[in-house]
Amino acid sequence: MMNQPRRHDPIAHDAMSHDAMIRVQEAPFDAGAEQRALLAGRTDIGAVVCFTGLVRDFNESPEITALTLEHYPGMTESALADIVTEASGRWALDGVRVIHRIGRLAPGDPIVLVAVASAHRRAAFEACDFIMDYLKTRAPFWKKEHASQGDYWVSERHSDHEDANRWKG
Amino acid sequence: MSLTHLNARGEAHMVDVADKPESRREASASGRITMRPETLALLAEGGLPKGDVLATARIAAIQAAKRTHELIPLCHALALTKVAIDFTLDEANSCVEVTATCRLNGRTGVEMEALTAVSVACLTLYDMCKAVDKEMVIDAIRLEAKTGGKSGDYRRDEGVGGGIGVAAGVTVVTGTDGPIVTGQGHVGQVAVGSRCDIASPCIRVKCLAELRERLGVGEISVPLSDLTRHDVGGLKAALKALDPRFAGLDEGRVLCAVNQVMAGDRTPITDDDEVAFFPPVTGG
Numbered sequence: 001m002m003n004q005p006r007r008h009d010p011i012a013h014d015a016m017s018h019d020a021m022i023r024v025q026e027a028p029f030d031a032g033a034e035q036r037a038l039l040a041g042r043t044d045i046g047a048v049v050c051f052t053g054l055v056r057d058f059n060e061s062p063e064i065t066a067l068t069l070e071h072y073p074g075m076t077e078s079a080l081a082d083i084v085t086e087a088s089g090r091w092a093l094d095g096v097r098v099i100h101r102i103g104r105l106a107p108g109d110p111i112v113l114v115a116v117a118s119a120h121r122r123a124a125f126e127a128c129d130f131i132m133d134y135l136k137t138r139a140p141f142w143k144k145e146h147a148s149q150g151d152y153w154v155s156e157r158h159s160d161h162e163d164a165n166r167w168k169g
Numbered sequence: 170m171s172l173t174h175l176n177a178r179g180e181a182h183m184v185d186v187a188d189k190p191e192s193r194r195e196a197s198a199s200g201r202i203t204m205r206p207e208t209l210a211l212l213a214e215g216g217l218p219k220g221d222v223l224a225t226a227r228i229a230a231i232q233a234a235k236r237t238h239e240l241i242p243l244c245h246a247l248a249l250t251k252v253a254i255d256f257t258l259d260e261a262n263s264c265v266e267v268t269a270t271c272r273l274n275g276r277t278g279v280e281m282e283a284l285t286a287v288s289v290a291c292l293t294l295y296d297m298c299k300a301v302d303k304e305m306v307i308d309a310i311r312l313e314a315k316t317g318g319k320s321g322d323y324r325r326d327e328g329v330g331g332g333i334g335v336a337a338g339v340t341v342v343t344g345t346d347g348p349i350v351t352g353q354g355h356v357g358q359v360a361v362g363s364r365c366d367i368a369s370p371c372i373r374v375k376c377l378a379e380l381r382e383r384l385g386v387g388e389i390s391v392p393l394s395d396l397t398r399h400d401v402g403g404l405k406a407a408l409k410a411l412d413p414r415f416a417g418l419d420e421g422r423v424l425c426a427v428n429q430v431m432a433g434d435r436t437p438i439t440d441d442d443e444v445a446f447f448p449p450v451t452g453g
Contacts, residue, residue, distance in 0.1 A: 026221060053453055070378050072375075072429070136453035140377070140426070141452025141453070142450065143452065153378060153379035153448065153451075155449075155451070156422075156449035156450070157451075
């Protein structure tokens with residue numbers, strides 16, 4: 001699948017007929033290396049949008065010392081694959097990489113990467129935005145924040161659902 | 170009784186199983202690794218230098234079960250249809266109990282696969298923890314039960330140790346309060362007495378993340394016969410009848426997945442389904 005130049009008909013694109021890679025891992029990732037790998041050997045890609053989410057030191061409490069990410073192995077990967085498939089059905093994409101970390105992370109650590117390549121920028125911007133919105137509301141990950149006052153599970157946010165609902169209809 | 174791996178001249182040989190009828194075979198084995206309480210605490214917290222110990226041991230055990238024929242000379246290579254590995258952290262006895270269940274439709278039993286899986290899981294746990302504890306002891310590796318085949322069903326008689334009974338056939342082992350790393354439920358795990366009777370239909374239930382900690386239950390197996398209605402709603406009712414803590418399934422927003430696909434109360438449930446309950450997701 002990888003590193004094979006392939007042209008897409010911008011109208012009749014098939015879902016997932018491109019290079020799609022999904023990883024759930026404890027190890028850190030290198031966004032630059034991931035983007036280079038996504039583009040390697042390709043000259044038909046005109047745009048790549050690479051989003052990296054980081055662990056913030058403030059969220060539900062002001063002084064977060066660490067974050068633990070739990071997930072549901074198996075379902076996580078299939079949920080992410082479904083999201084990428086849906087994005088591929090909506091936009092003409094040339095490649096997608098989604099990496100989500102699990103385990104214990106510290107403020108400043110990269111937590112999620114979504115890199116989307118397309119012939120044109122609009123598709124890349126929108127598909128990346130879409131994948132993040134759906135990931136936050138559909139992929140089975142849970143955050144537990146560790147703060148000086150104690151540990152607690154992060155609550156869902158209404159705004160995340162509003163963001164995801166933008167893509168409906 | 171004779172040893173089937175010896176021929177008439179007393180030499181080792183591989184039993185010809187070509188003419189044996191295929192049947193559904195299942196075997197479960199268990200074993201344990203005892204360690205210092207501090208090591209167990211580190212394991213529960215994901216604080217060991219080699220990372221997520223239980224997830225690694227689980228994969229090692231599954232791989233080992235598949236490769237049993239490469240290790241045990243006269244074993245046939247089998248196309249296993251299921252390998253399930255469960256870990257129970259037993260703080261009272263400062264050990265990890267490992268259970269492996271293997272299944273296939275075939276002509277030979279799968280007890281060697283289950284025993285190999287347990288052995289390799291224990292060895293992997295040793296390897297993952299040895300940097301902090303060299304005195305760990307692996308023992309009690311044994312067949313718990315097997316079903317199918319000519320020699321008939323077998324079940325070890327003695328009760329399986331550990332835990333506090335909450336209902337007939339169900340044993341709860343309360344874990345630590347440490348954070349979970351990858352969600353394969355090592356906190357507040359629930360193991361079933363002698364596991365759910367492997368000959369009878371069973372549903373594997375998982376509670377994840379905040380819900381697991383709120384209910385104090387990680388995993389539980391429920392006999393399908395406990396359900397008056399074979400759907401998620403029926404399972405919830407059966408769980409609440411089994412243990413009052415499951416009333417918490419109705420508090421706040423609790424989502425459900427059947428075989429890792431999002432489900433609702435009317436989603437049907439059949440034998441061997443995996444049903445997970447969890448809070449709204451908060452990744453990204």
